[in-house]
Amino acid sequence: xxxxxxxxxxxxxxxxxxxxxxxxxxxxxxxxxxxxxxxxxxxxxxxxxxxxxxxxxxxxxxxxxxxxxxxxxxxxxxxxxxxxxxxxxxxxxxxxxxxxxxxxxxxxxxxxxxxxxxxxxxxxxxxxxxxxxxxxxxxxxxxxxxxxxxxxxxxxxxxxxxxxxxxxxxxxxxxxxxxxxxxxxxxxxxxxxxxxxxxxxxxxxxxxxxxxxxxxxxxxxxxxxxxxxxxxxxxxxxxxxxxxxxxxxxxxxxxxxxxxxxxxxxxxxxxxxxxxxxxxxxxxxxxxxxxxxxxxxxxxxxxxxxxxxxxxxxxxxxxxxxxxxxxxxxxxxxxxxxxxxxxxxxxxxxxxxxxxxxxxxxxxxxxxxxxxxxxxxxxxxxxxxxxxxxxxxxxxxxx
Amino acid sequence: xxxxxxxxxxxxxxxxxxxxxxxxxxxxxxxxxxxxxxxxxxxxxxxxxxxxxxxxxxxxxxxxxxxxxxxxxxxxxxxxxxxxxxxxxxxxxxxxxxxxxxxxxxxxxxxxxxxxxxxxxxxxxxxxxxxxxxxxxxxxxxxxxxxxxxxxxxxxxxxxxxxxxxxxxxxxxxxxxxxxxxxxxxxxxxxxxxxxxxxxxxxxxxxxxxxxxxxxxxxxxxxxxxxxxxxxxxxxxxxxxxxxxxxxxxxxxxxxxxxxxxxxxxxxxxxxxxxxxxxxxxxxxxxxxxxxxxxxxxxxxxxxxxxxxxxxxxxxxxxxxxxxxxxxxxxxxxxxxxxxxxxxxxxxxxxxxxxxxxxxxxxxxxxxxxxxxxxxxxxxxxxxxxxxxxxxxxxxxxx
Numbered sequence: 164x165x166x167x168x169x170x171x172x173x174x175x176x177x178x179x180x181x182x183x184x185x186x187x188x189x190x191x192x193x194x195x196x197x198x199x200x201x202x203x204x205x206x207x208x209x210x211x212x213x214x215x216x217x218x219x220x221x222x223x224x225x226x227x228x229x230x231x232x233x234x235x236x237x238x239x240x241x242x243x244x245x246x247x248x249x250x251x252x253x254x255x256x257x258x259x260x261x262x263x264x265x266x267x268x269x270x271x272x273x274x275x276x277x278x279x280x281x282x283x284x285x286x287x288x289x290x291x292x293x294x295x296x297x298x299x300x301x302x303x304x305x306x307x308x309x310x311x312x313x314x315x316x317x318x319x320x321x322x323x324x325x326x327x328x329x330x331x332x333x334x335x336x337x338x339x340x341x342x343x344x345x346x347x348x349x350x351x352x353x354x355x356x357x358x359x360x361x362x363x364x365x366x367x368x369x370x371x372x373x374x375x376x377x378x379x380x381x382x383x384x385x386x387x388x389x390x391x392x393x394x395x396x397x398x399x400x401x402x403x404x405x406x407x408x409x410x411x412x413x414x415x416x417x418x419x420x421x422x423x424x425x426x427x428x429x430x431x432x433x434x435x436x437x438x439x440x441x442x443x444x445x446x447x448x449x450x451x452x453x454x455x456x457x458x459x460x461x462x463x464x465x466x467x468x469x470x471x472x473x474x475x476x477x478x479x480x481x482x483x484x485x486x487x488x489x490x491x492x493x494x495x496x497x498x499x500x501x502x503x504x505x506x507x508x509x510x511x512x513x514x515x516x517x518x519x520x521x522x523x524x525x526x527x528x529x530x531x532x533x534x535x536x537x538x539x540x541x542x543x544x545x546x547x548x549x550x551x552x553x554x555x556x557x558x559x560x561x562x
Numbered sequence: 563x564x565x566x567x568x569x570x571x572x573x574x575x576x577x578x579x580x581x582x583x584x585x586x587x588x589x590x591x592x593x594x595x596x597x598x599x600x601x602x603x604x605x606x607x608x609x610x611x612x613x614x615x616x617x618x619x620x621x622x623x624x625x626x627x628x629x630x631x632x633x634x635x636x637x638x639x640x641x642x643x644x645x646x647x648x649x650x651x652x653x654x655x656x657x658x659x660x661x662x663x664x665x666x667x668x669x670x671x672x673x674x675x676x677x678x679x680x681x682x683x684x685x686x687x688x689x690x691x692x693x694x695x696x697x698x699x700x701x702x703x704x705x706x707x708x709x710x711x712x713x714x715x716x717x718x719x720x721x722x723x724x725x726x727x728x729x730x731x732x733x734x735x736x737x738x739x740x741x742x743x744x745x746x747x748x749x750x751x752x753x754x755x756x757x758x759x760x761x762x763x764x765x766x767x768x769x770x771x772x773x774x775x776x777x778x779x780x781x782x783x784x785x786x787x788x789x790x791x792x793x794x795x796x797x798x799x800x801x802x803x804x805x806x807x808x809x810x811x812x813x814x815x816x817x818x819x820x821x822x823x824x825x826x827x828x829x830x831x832x833x834x835x836x837x838x839x840x841x842x843x844x845x846x847x848x849x850x851x852x853x854x855x856x857x858x859x860x861x862x863x864x865x866x867x868x869x870x871x872x873x874x875x876x877x878x879x880x881x882x883x884x885x886x887x888x889x890x891x892x893x894x895x896x897x898x899x900x901x902x903x904x905x906x907x908x909x910x911x912x913x914x915x916x917x918x919x920x921x922x923x924x925x926x927x928x929x930x931x932x933x934x935x936x937x938x939x940x941x942x943x944x945x946x947x948x949x950x951x952x953x954x955x956x957x958x959x960x961x
Contacts, residue, residue: 182693182833275690280834281694281833281834281835281836282836283686283690283691283836286685286686286689286690287682287685287686287690290685290689290690290853290857291674291682291685291686291689291690291853292682292849292853293852293853293856293857294581294848294849294850294851294852294853294854294855294856295680295849295852295853296849418839420820421819421820433849434581434680434846434848434849435679435680435840435841435846435849436680436840436841437680437681437682437838437839437840437841438827438837438838438839438840439836439837439838439839440817440836440837440838440839441834441835441836441837442834442835442836447833447834449693449833450691450693450694450695450832450833450834451693452693453692453693453694454689454690454691454692454693454694455693456693457692457693458689458692
């Protein structure tokens with residue numbers, strides 16, 4: 164029987180080990196922490212024992228992070244082993260290079276669990292939807308931020324929602340990687356690379372997190388029948404590929420609007436529009452790892468996920484959107500006149516304006532613009548007198 | 563280059579032909595109606611010309627119905643051609659047999675478009691989710707009935723909603739096959755057969771249509787925060803497989819609740835819960851046909867979708883559910899006493915009761931039961947005095 168090495172026995176790794184063991188597969192486990200041993204299963208703290216064992220047919224890398232995960236994956240492939248990983252960071256950063264090593268060694272490199280947890284979105288894009296001509300991918304790809312935003316829509320403030328997410332195990336002790344949108348950026352970079360047969364790195368495009376969103380913004384969205392989501396998207400446009408991760412107010416009728424709490428979803432727009440939704444976090448990703456393992460055991464052939472297509476990645480300034488803007492404005496006549504004057508000078512049209520509260524000194528004012536370039540918005544905001552109107556929140560609007 | 567024969571040039575067939583032609587594939591088209599020709603492409607009215615042409619590598623069967631579709635598919639496979647079809651009727655009825663012919667001839671038989679239109683649900687079950695251990699499949703698999711029920715929830719009456727669906731091309735001139743749930747039954751039978759590696763025929767289980775649903779029922783569902791859907795489901799239970807197609811009131815928080823109008827969706831519950839949603843009808847299914855064609859062109863190997871697992875299919879009477887019941891009752895004291903007495907005699911507990919309107923003679927009364935066997939419900943209903951309370955509507959409740 165084919166022997167499988169599993170490196171990394173955290174929540175995901177130990178779940179995968181248990182499931183595969185239950186299915187009667189022959190496993191060798193590895194973790195630097197001896198306490199992670201599972202009784203009855205061979206265990207080592209030295210990954211090289213797995214990487215150099217000629218009887219090991221497949222390595223499942225579940226330690227996460229860039230290093231030594233990269234070296235383990237590359238080493239396993241070079242030693243003639245197939246590899247399954249859930250490591251979005253490594254695939255984002257080194258996907259093309261690792262894939263090349265896999266192809267040269269005629270081995271499989273699979274990573275379904277790296278994006279969308281249990282949702283088989285990589286397989287859908289790579290195999291199931293080749294006839295769909297997908298032009299745009301939009302996703303809720305980070306469970307932490309989706310949980311926080313959902314709870315904020317249920318009227319919790321940001322800090323309370325974050326704390327709750329941490330207590331429930333949906334957010335890391337240091338949540339900044341998720342909160343700032345970087346996790347979602349790595350994931351959309353991977354999906355876009357597969358769909359458009361190219362290789363895009365997550366550091367190459369516009370990423371904005373959810374940390375400046377407050378209850379004023381959420382209540383405004385509610386009042387409009389909108390839902391605030393951290394949307395990661397990739398779309399082919401006439402002049403290049405537009406990739407972005409940014410908080411976005413979407414209509415309650417949008418296919419992603421009902422994706423709540425820690426759930427993830429991907430919406431694919433092509434000749435047909437398809438939505439895939441499910442559990443994105445934690446143990447649920449084990450199902451994707453196991454599906455990949457089974458596929459390799461069933462004789463899957465090495466294949467290319469990425470490609471050499473070259474696209475111009477649109478710069479931040481070239482993004483076009485409607486924008487929701489929240490200002491802290493002085494409570495004096497003429498404030499709106501000042502803001503609208505600056506927007507008008509920059510040829511930005513206003514769709515909606517609303518004062519969000521009352522105060523003796525500063526009042527929050529919401530403005531939703533019609534479509535404009537992000538660069539245009541930025542120069543307008545730069546021309547505002549911050550003593551009159553201080554910008555506190557910028558959220559894209561898709562409604 | 564590999565030549566592809568397309569038999570059947572209706573809406574779907576002509577769309578597939580156009581798309582594949584655009585991609586530079588070498589096509590031969592066939593339809594009994596000469597007016598379906600597409601200029602510039604070889605055409606015949608005689609399917610045997612395609613079936614017997616040794617240069618034809620793959621046949622795409624899109625005529626629908628049992629015969630001669632079955633004979634065309636079997637003939638093509640026996641003549642050494644791969645086959646792609648969107649024909650749910652043939653796959654439901656003869657799937658196992660045709661698959662055997664395909665395997666014996668070492669050819670592919672693919673039918674992604676037969677279920678869920680553009681949604682790659684067959685591929686998800688067969689390939690992507692092998693690690694998920696899916697125990698239950700629930701789907702909105704018929705666009706016509708979902709469109710009608712959605713519009714009824716927007717306060718249209720049944721006849722108006724049906725007429726509108728017909729005008730928009732979502733319902734056939736004779737809609738009875740859809741309305742009665744038979745289309746959805748064929749589709750869930752196919753999905754269940756693949757997931758549970760067996761072969762179930764759609765005539766073997768409980769199927770109930772939407773034709774007895776009226777505005778009283780819809781308004782009641784609205785008042786409870788429920789949505790009425792035609793749900794097709796398959797679930798492995800201790801004593802067998804439970805398959806059913808029936809109108810069901812589901813909570814607005816259910817993953818299928820937001821699937822509106824002609825859209826389809828499938829919810830898969832296993833180690834993780836996954837929802838796939840998209841366009842189920844008409845031209846959108848072309849994307850699934852084309853994905854299948856591409857997969858075969860890319861060297862897909864023959865494979866078994868069905869299997870020889872044997873399951874007991876639970877009989878109607880063994881289904882357990884909460885039930886919504888609407889009675890036309892005489893407007894006299896003691897009616898509720900009579901109904902509740904009969905239900906109580908049959909050990910059926912009542913969850914909710916509500917009179918739905920006022921009248922001088924008959925009044926509609928809604929009762930929602932707790933879980934009971936369908937057989938128990940039926941014998942209770944049989945004991946009711948129909949002159950006092952006449953049952954008009956039975957809808958499952960999942961809330």
